Amino acid sequence: MSDSFDCVTQYVFRICNEEQLCVHAGDAEHCEIMRHPTYERLRAKAIMMEGEPKPTRLWESMVAMGRLYDMRGDDKWRMIVLDCVISSLRGRSLRISRDLYVDLSDVRSDMFEAGLATWTETVRGVPPRRVPAVMRKTAIRAAYQRATDQTRETVFERPEDFLNEDGFPELSGLKASSLIHGADFRNPAVAEQLRGERNGALFHKNNCMNSVTRFHEDIRAGRRPDITARAAKAPMLARSNPFGPSHYYYISDFLPPFIGMPAAAEALGIPESAAYHMVRKGTFPCPPTRMGRSLKVPVRPLMHYMDIPDVIVHPDDVENGAAHASGLARQFRDPRRE
Incomplete structure (x- = not known):
């Protein structure tokens, strides 16, 4: 019979399949390093021996990816970190169960729940390299607590029951004067x-419409289906065509996925040295990821932290807004009339 450890491992292997995992940038296409292992190889390297996970760069990158994916509402790397941490506890859980006469499935369930709770509690104030060790110690402490509190019952069925428990609120709208006068803004x-x-x-205003226009040309020509498909899933899009291609995209899709620490520090209005000091202390607001010898900051979490809305827009509206701003207002193009 499968216990919580087995369920987590099966779940992670199912979502990872045999794909190559990029622990540096999440997406191999945006990574500057070409070596990307399968999850089986990555897991074997992370839990090479039983005992406290050492604060290696691999663990640091795994935790950083977990934080990044959490911000996106994706549990993939969070569960990878949890699986690698609790897998190093298999032998310890057997000994606790045998020596303290506690059911093994209960011990492992307690360990998993404690590890997951610790992951959430260490978002701030704990450097990524220390998070796995803290999770492991908390899990062991929770397992020993079982022996002194036999009345507590914990049932674990599926790892999915514990996923996505944190809310991811949508970002607020831009605060700017309206370009549409006399309109009903309650109309979607x-x-x-x-x-x-x-x-x-x-x-x-930022003199980047030439690049935006080329980006729009790719979208209209169908050369960016991954971007438009992601945006089209949102409800209440007035010009979403169920019978043809959608041209919507998120603002962040036009931006680079990662920027360097100097640029991130400038955007946050802090000195670069202070930004690196915050990274070492685990207090930097956006989890950076290591690419080779440098640290890169993901743009979407940075936008989230700075309250910059990552909204869905249509190319026609963006171009009309640029035309308004340049004094060359054009009639609104509606693809439904074309």
Whole structure:
């Protein structure tokens, strides 16, 4: 009969399959390092021997990826870290069960729950390299607590029951003056148009509309299906066509996925030396990931922390907003009339 440890391992192997995992950037396409192991090899390297996980760069990168994916609402790397931590406790859980006369499944269930709770509690104030060791110690302490509190019952069935328990609130809208006068802003189509026009005006202000226009050409030509498919899943999109391609995209899709620490420090308004000091203390607001000898900061979590909305926009609205800002207002293009 499978216990919690087995369920977690089966779950992680199922979601990872035989794909190559990039522990540096999450996506191998954006990574500067070419060596990407399967999960079986990554797991074997992480839990090479039973005992306290050493604060290696591998563990540091795994924890950083877990924090990054948590911000996206994806549990993949969180569960990878949990599986590697609790797998190093298999022998210890057997000894606790045997020596203290406690059911093995209860011991492992307690260990898993404690590890998951510790993962959440160490988001702030604990450097990524120390998180696995803290999770392991907490899990062992929870298992010994079982022996002194036999009345508590804990049942573990599926790891999915514990996933996505943290909320991921949507970001607020941009605070800018309206480009649409006399319109009903409660109308989803109007709100959608306004959202795109405001961002188009910002793109124009930052002199990047040439790049945005080329990006839009790729979208309209169907060369970025991964981007448009992700945005099209959102509800209440006024021009989403169920019978044809969608042209919507998230603002972050136009931006680079990672930036260097100097650029991130500048965006946060802090000295670069202070940013590196915060990383070492585990207090940097966005989990950086290591690529070779340098640290890179993911853009989407940085936007989230800075309250920059990662909204869904339509190319037509963005271009109209840029035209408004440049004084060349054009009639709104509606693909439904074309």
